[in-house]
Amino acid sequence: MNFRSNILVSLTLIFLIISLSYAKDQSLNIDKLSPEEIMMLDVETLMNIQVTSVSKKSEKLINTAAAIFVITADDIRRMGATSIPETLRVVPGLVVARIDASSWAVSSRGFNGRFANKLLVLVDGRTVYSPVFAGVNWDAQDTMISDIARIEVIRGPGAAMWGANAVNGVINIITKRASETVGSTLTVGSGNKDLSITEWRYGKKIDPDKYFRIYTKYTNRDDFIDANKNASSDAWQTIRGGFRMDWEFLSKDSVTFQGDVYDGQGGGTVTLFTENSLTSLIPDTFDSERDFGGGNLLGRWERTFDDESSFSLQLYYDRQERKTEVLESDVDTFDIDFQHQFDFGTRHEIIWGLGYRLINDRFDNTFHSSFDPDTDLLNLYSAFIQDKITFLDSRLGLILGAKIEHNDFTGFEFQPNLRLVYKHDDRHSLWSAISRAVRVPARSNNVQLVQRIVAAPGPLVFAVVGDSDFESEELTAYEIGYRTKISKTVSVDIATFYNDYNNLRTLELNFAARPPAPVPATPSVPAHVISPIFGDNKMDGETYGAECSTNIILNSWWRVQFNYTFLRMQLHLDNSSKDFLMNSEKAEGDSPQQQFSIRSSMDLIESIQFETILGYVDSLPNQNINNYLRLELRLAWSPSDSIEISFVGSNLLDNQHPEFTPELINTLRTETERSFYGQIKWQF
Amino acid sequence: MAILGRYTLGKFLIVLVFIFVVMPAKDVAAADKDVDIESEYKIKAAFLVNFVKYITFSSAKLTELDEIVIGVLGMDPFGSFIDTAVEKITVNGKKIKIRRFLNYKNIDQIHILWVSKSNHLQLNEINRFIESFQILTVSDLASYCERGGMVGLVNIEGKIRFIINEANIKKSGLRVSSRLLRLAEKIIE
Numbered sequence: 001m002n003f004r005s006n007i008l009v010s011l012t013l014i015f016l017i018i019s020l021s022y023a024k025d026q027s028l029n030i031d032k033l034s035p036e037e038i039m040m041l042d043v044e045t046l047m048n049i050q051v052t053s054v055s056k057k058s059e060k061l062i063n064t065a066a067a068i069f070v071i072t073a074d075d076i077r078r079m080g081a082t083s084i085p086e087t088l089r090v091v092p093g094l095v096v097a098r099i100d101a102s103s104w105a106v107s108s109r110g111f112n113g114r115f116a117n118k119l120l121v122l123v124d125g126r127t128v129y130s131p132v133f134a135g136v137n138w139d140a141q142d143t144m145i146s147d148i149a150r151i152e153v154i155r156g157p158g159a160a161m162w163g164a165n166a167v168n169g170v171i172n173i174i175t176k177r178a179s180e181t182v183g184s185t186l187t188v189g190s191g192n193k194d195l196s197i198t199e200w201r202y203g204k205k206i207d208p209d210k211y212f213r214i215y216t217k218y219t220n221r222d223d224f225i226d227a228n229k230n231a232s233s234d235a236w237q238t239i240r241g242g243f244r245m246d247w248e249f250l251s252k253d254s255v256t257f258q259g260d261v262y263d264g265q266g267g268g269t270v271t272l273f274t275e276n277s278l279t280s281l282i283p284d285t286f287d288s289e290r291d292f293g294g295g296n297l298l299g300r301w302e303r304t305f306d307d308e309s310s311f312s313l314q315l316y317y318d319r320q321e322r323k324t325e326v327l328e329s330d331v332d333t334f335d336i337d338f339q340h341q342f343d344f345g346t347r348h349e350i351i352w353g354l355g356y357r358l359i360n361d362r363f364d365n366t367f368h369s370s371f372d373p374d375t376d377l378l379n380l381y382s383a384f385i386q387d388k389i390t391f392l393d394s395r396l397g398l399i400l401g402a403k404i405e406h407n408d409f410t411g412f413e414f415q416p417n418l419r420l421v422y423k424h425d426d427r428h429s430l431w432s433a434i435s436r437a438v439r440v441p442a443r444s445n446n447v448q449l450v451q452r453i454v455a456a457p458g459p460l461v462f463a464v465v466g467d468s469d470f471e472s473e474e475l476t477a478y479e480i481g482y483r484t485k486i487s488k489t490v491s492v493d494i495a496t497f498y499n500d501y502n503n504l505r506t507l508e509l510n511f512a513a514r515p516p517a518p519v520p521a522t523p524s525v526p527a528h529v530i531s532p533i534f535g536d537n538k539m540d541g542e543t544y545g546a547e548c549s550t551n552i553i554l555n556s557w558w559r560v561q562f563n564y565t566f567l568r569m570q571l572h573l574d575n576s577s578k579d580f581l582m583n584s585e586k587a588e589g590d591s592p593q594q595q596f597s598i599r600s601s602m603d604l605i606e607s608i609q610f611e612t613i614l615g616y617v618d619s620l621p622n623q624n625i626n627n628y629l630r631l632e633l634r635l636a637w638s639p640s641d642s643i644e645i646s647f648v649g650s651n652l653l654d655n656q657h658p659e660f661t662p663e664l665i666n667t668l669r670t671e672t673e674r675s676f677y678g679q680i681k682w683q684f
Numbered sequence: 685m686a687i688l689g690r691y692t693l694g695k696f697l698i699v700l701v702f703i704f705v706v707m708p709a710k711d712v713a714a715a716d717k718d719v720d721i722e723s724e725y726k727i728k729a730a731f732l733v734n735f736v737k738y739i740t741f742s743s744a745k746l747t748e749l750d751e752i753v754i755g756v757l758g759m760d761p762f763g764s765f766i767d768t769a770v771e772k773i774t775v776n777g778k779k780i781k782i783r784r785f786l787n788y789k790n791i792d793q794i795h796i797l798w799v800s801k802s803n804h805l806q807l808n809e810i811n812r813f814i815e816s817f818q819i820l821t822v823s824d825l826a827s828y829c830e831r832g833g834m835v836g837l838v839n840i841e842g843k844i845r846f847i848i849n850e851a852n853i854k855k856s857g858l859r860v861s862s863r864l865l866r867l868a869e870k871i872i873e
């Protein structure tokens with residue numbers, strides 16, 4: 001730890017001491033009352049105590065036959081994260097690496113990358129996995145952070161329920177109902193890297209069953225620097241706004257209507273072969289600006305007949321626009337989804353559903369990046385059913401489920417799973433699962449991305465191209481997990497897995513199979529020869545690992561969480577594979593073998609919270625990235641019920657470190673710096 | 685710890701020391717043992733105990749008992765909180781005892797039964813079984829009163845309110861005070 005860190009520590013301590021002496025008492029807080037005192041309250045008083053309904057997660061979790069981790073609204077607030085990916089860093093089994101100021105690599109159980117394509121992400125039931133890039137554009141994902149109700153992370157396949165691309169995990173980001181966000185909240189923050197973040201929400205009760213809210217958010221984040229401390233051009237700015245309305249009728253029906261619009265800018269310094277390179281034979285290096293924008297509208301109707309039966313019907317429209325110097329794309333998605341849940345007899349809980357999705361895309365191609373055809377209409381049909389059968393007084397549950405989908409590239413895909421959960425008692429439960437999931441190709445089958453140009457004797461262009469014979473990547477996953485409450489205050493959740501992958505994507509350079517093709521000159525582009533590096537399925541692999549999360553409630557004001565992740569990835573090219581230029585096999589060195597984090601959450605006194613997160617991430621041998629430790633501290637002080645002042649320090653242990661090297665598009669690697677951030681949150 | 689370089693390990697230790705230096709700001713002995721129970725269920729437990737005050741039992745078996753017995757059926761959401769909480773208090777001059785049942789068939793002499801959410805598949809069987817007893821049933825299951833229950837707890841804008849099915853209560857021979865009825869969010873007759 002250097003001099004500056006010492007100053008930071010001292011300042012933190014001084015602030016702590018000062019705030020301790022200023023802290024003021026708060027009104028009736030039932031956590032402060034003794035159990036007997038609570039019992040002595042009369043009915044009228046009880047009826048007026050606001051309870052924080054933090055989801056019945058402990059009750060639910062012990063019954064779940066999957067590796068699930070829930071980040072609650074309270075966790076998010078305590079962590080002081082300013083973006084969604086930052087909140088995910090504490091989740092065991094996930095890898096979260098910031099590539100530069102505006103892009104991220106987030107994956108579950110390996111296969112990390114900026115275009116990590118095996119993790120499905122949904123926001124309030126709307127998929128944000130791009131069917132075009134096969135991955136999530138994290139720069140475009142955000143919302144009012146304090147209005148997130150919870151983030152549920154499922155590691156391992158979720159395909160039997162959520163469909164294709166939920167191969168290694170599913171992240172469900174769920175925002176609060178409008179009835180939980182009545183009133184105004186204004187948050188203003190500033191720091192050395194997160195230059196300015198402002199979010200404002202106003203929520204109102206229209207009548208006893210009808211609520212709405214609107215929000216707007218502006219963020220401005222500074223450029224990151226490279227290893228030599230030169231600033232890149234990756235600054236990230238966004239502006240967004242949205243609304244949500246919730247109606248509830250007769251405690252049977254609820255209707256939600258919500259939407260967002262956003263606009264933003266990211267970027268990076270790129271070194272790419274463009275049409276100029278055809279004559280110069282060297283790549284161009286330039287500051288690339290990335291503009292993105294979009295919006296969505298979602299409607300959902302849920303009807304609960306009683307606890308035994310309910311259905312939901314959801315419709316949404318989503319538009320995503322992205323524009324860089326090398327590619328411009330618009331994607332419109334329309335999706336309709338129906339789910340019905342009912343109990344059959346005393347043993348069966350059945351859920352089934354139907355879905356249809358229409359995706360319309362359009363590209364403005366350039367020499368470097370192009371899609372052929374440049375516009376397309378894709379259909380996705382799906383149906384799923386799941387039956388949970390319980391035995392032994394509901395202590396043993398057998399879950400059988402499967403999803404059938406039809407997509408325009410690979411036709412029908414069948415993704416079944418079989419899960420078993422045994423709850424020994426309220427303290428111990430054991431679960432196991434076998435599942436199949438696929439990652440479907442989508443528009444990557446029609447892509448062409450220039451990688452390299454050499455003189456041979458005319459310009460010879462090596463380009464990654466899709467291939468119509470490219471098939472889905474397949475996974476068979478075996479999982480075993482165990483959850484235990486060792487005592488009232490200590491709980492442990494362990495998940496282990498063995499994943500067997502087939503038909504993984506390779507990028508082949510095989511002159512015999514796909515010979516170089518001459519391209520005649522056009523007015524803007526001279527004649528050249530393209531040698532395709534084409535997509536194929538000539539790789540198998542296996543990954544195995546374990547994740548362990550331990551929660552310890554030391555006392556009423558201090559809890560600690562330890563998370564540990566171990567992952568081994570082994571990839572094997574087929575003998576016939578000629579993937580020697582893109583080194584797909586080396587991707588096993590793109591995900592850290594070990595990670596751990598220690599999180600301490602303290603309510604020093606009622607009005608002061610102190611959060612410490614220490615995280616370790618192993619080295620990435622394929623990218624020359626060393627292991628690193630991250631330390632985050634957050635101190636928050638609420639001088640009154642309506643105001644919270646907080647300070648966050650991130651990456652406090654070093655000046656800067658790289659976390660990930662971007663793939664496919666040659667972008668300058670930038671590094672995460674030590675950063676500080678202060679924020680005032682005002683609720684009125 | 686081979687996975688950490690020597691330098692990294694040093695940093696790690698410094699941080700640990702730092703955490704433990706900042707830590708002892710409060711008296712550890714004053715720890716609340718029941719923090720793992722959500723505040724929502726603390727309130728619900730208090731409702732349960734409070735209801736005893738407003739219900740008149742006529743069954744001789746029950747009135748002769750020198751304590752009030754509260755049963756918790758199925759997965760227990762209250763944990764040891766409720767046991768600690770009722771240890772030293774009396775209601776109508778009687779001590780309170782908590783009993784837990786995993787199977788509804790074991791239920792016998794109790795005054796109030798908390799029907800946990802885990803029982804939702806067996807609600808009809810449970811209702812039928814306890815018809816022969818005089819028991820006030822309380823639950824936070826959705827539409828509990830519409831499904832044969834007596835008192836249903838509901839969360840309205842983050843506050844706990846209750847719905848009373850007066851017809852079901854009368855059927856079992858219990859009497860509910862008008863004061864409690866006045867406070868109910870809704871009465872089903």
